[in-house]
Structure formats: structure tokens, C-alpha cells
Amino acid sequence: MGPIITCEHLTHWYGKRKIYEDLNFEVAPGRIVGLLGKNGTGKTTTINILMGYLKPRSGSCRIFDEPVQSVSPLTRQRIALLLEGHVQYSYMTIEQVERFYSAFYPKWNRDAYYGLMKKLKVAPGQKISRMSNGQRSQVALGLILAQNADLLVLDDFSLGLDPGYRRLFCEYLRDYAKAEGKTVFLTSHIIQDLEKLVDEVIIMDYGSILVQEDAASLMARYPGMTLEDIFIELTGKY
């Protein structure tokens, strides 16, 4: 099986500001890959390009061997997307949002969603807009897990979450992805969360990729350092 995501010679500018140039990377099936970088290095830009919400100045990306600008509905069924800030249809209740999404996904796993909701101790009639950031993140996670997609794309999943919810999110996600053989591509600006989560890291700095490597081998190259220490070592202090 070939790579799930392929990006080749990706270059993007916002006006006169170069985001990156000639970016190349692949995501293999069954891997959890973390795209790390300081604010403004192009993590969300990359997710936007991958999801077809931004046309790069040059270069191309493919997901499941389809060009990202024209991914078919059938392929979109295989990709679960978590937007930055756990954006959801906040005018819906826990129950309504589940009913809505379930109609689009034939492999929908209702138990996965309600299992997580049970942990949150929220009522089915509770509106998403009236929930805390942490609770909303769990609703968003429950929805993407229930989709039973082959690829999970998560944009800055840690944004707005306290350490407890971040930990819960990471553990739940890792257990699920490993048990079900899912591929995960995620971004985060909180590096410490990713140490136990990712198999592979792509570290970006302004304009390019500094490292794309198996997380374990990267850690082995820097004995005694955490992933966060390595990140700072490579990219310089904030």
C-alpha cells in the first residue's frame, strides 16, 4: 500500500510573505505523524492545503491518491477532520450532531461516540455551545472516532484545552488509532503532548522542514532530552 498523504514541492506565500518553499513529505498507512512548528510556520496552512481549502502557489498534494483540490465524496468519507479550536455545529445538541453525522458515514460507530459522551457525563439534550472548551473537544473527538475513517487529520487539537483534557484526548486517540490501525496526521504547538502520541515527527521552521524522522530514532539521537527540548534545540528558543 502506498502513502496515504503525499505532498511534493509545496510552496506557498501569503502576499509577500513566504510560508515555505519546496516542502516534501509523505504519511505512510497506520502511522501517527505530528507536524510541529512554532506559530506562523505553516502548520494550519498545510492542513488547509491538504483539505482542499487553500490552493498552494506551486506543488501538489494527494490523499488516497486523489488530488486534494478534487477529493471525491467517497474518499472524504475515509477522512475525519478536526478543525483548529474543535469547531463544530455548536447550535446542535449532543444527540442532534450525532444524528446528523451518522447519516453521512456508513461505518458510523455510535457506541464510540456515546462511550465518550458517557465519560463526560453530559446529557444528550445539551447544546454544544453551552459546553466548556474541554467538553467540546471531546464531542469533536467522539465524532471523528465514530466516523471510523481510515485517516484522521487533526489541526492543533490541543488549542484551548487544559492539561487534563489534553492528556485524555491524546490517550484516547493513541489507543484508538493503534487498535484500529488508523493513520493520523496532526499538528500541535504543545510539543510535550506529542511525545507519547506520535510515531513520526515533521519539524518545521520558517520556510522549510528541518526534520522528518521516526520519533523514537529522533529521541535516541538526543539522549536525555524530551521531544520539546529537541524541538527547541532544532528551532531555537521562542
Next chain:
Amino acid sequence: MIIYKEWLKTRWVLLGILLVLGAITFYCFLNLSKVVEIRGAELLWEALVGKDTVLTEILRYLPVAAGVLLSAAQFVPEVAQKRLKLTLHLPYPQGRMLLDLVLYGLGVLSVLFLLQAVVAGAILSRWVVWELVARILRTMAVWYLAGWAAYLFTAAICLEPTWKMRALEALVAAGLFVLLFKSPIPEAYNGFFPFLLVYVLLSVSLLYYGVARFKEGKQD
């Protein structure tokens, strides 16, 4: 299921529109019925035939207000926090999805307008002959068309990702409304109506244009 989402989003605004539309329509015909009661239906005849009035002028801008409100209720939550990304990511053809959203809005507005027109027609036909009722309804049809236009242009402005293009679309919309409300004379737009209808329906393409620009990542 797209319709289910739209219903959840708009039901309270729809109820509000229905109540306001109903109340003002009721007020309009209550006033007319008092006139008929006190001075007889002849006065309505005289006004309809001798003066440039259709007696329901109070209802003139209601469809525009309804169109703007419904469109805002439907599309502002879509674009807030770039939630449109969620909708476009659903495994459903994107062009059809946008069409479903628009058909929902135009369909709901049409039901409201039809309801008002039927009530107006039924009440007026008790006082004046059908030819005069038809004259009033043909005049009101332009107001309903303006309601559709308000809905579509509000949606286009919401979906457009840049302020510059939004301003341009708002200008085009303003020009259209000036044209639609320029003449207060009953049936002034009769010969022109089919062209206006086509023009308004063609403005659906602005919504597709906005989404295409959103997908290209256009921004200010």
C-alpha cells in the same frame, strides 16, 4: 440530512419571521376591514382604480427583511469560525450541498410568501373583484422577488471570503433593490418581471463563486 441541519439552525428565526409577517399582515387587513366597515368597500374600489395604490404598501419591504434575516440565520453560523470547512468536508457532492442550502432557504421563503399572498387574496376578494385582487398580487410579486434577491445576496456576501468583493456584491445588491423599489405604481414591473426573475436566479452563481474563492484560500 442537510435540510435537518438547516432546520435546526433557522427554526427560531423562522418562527420569528412567521410571527412578524403574520402580525403586520393582520394589522394591514384589520385597518382595511375597518375602512370597509365604516365607509364601505366602494372606497377601496376608488382607491385601487383612481389612485396609484394597492392598499398593502405596508407589506412592501417585509419580504426583503425576511430574506436578509433567514439568509443571515443560515449562513452566518456557516462562516463563523470557518465552519464552512466542516460542511464542505462532509461526504456529499459540494455543488449539490450548496444547492440544497439555497433551495431550503428559497423554498421556506416561498412558502411564507405564498401563505401571505393566499391570505391577502382571500381577504381582498371579499371586497373587490378578482381582476383588482390579481393586480394587487402581481404588484406584490415584485416585493417577493426582492425577498428572494435579499436572501441570495446576503448569502453571497456571507460566503464571500474577502471584504473587497463583499462590498462589490453589496453595491450590486443595492442597485438591484433601487431598481425593484423605484416605481410605486401598481404593476409597473409587469413587462420587466421575467427578466428580473432570471437576473435574481442567476445571482445563485455568486454563491458558487464565493465558495470556489473560499476553497482557493482567498483572503484580505
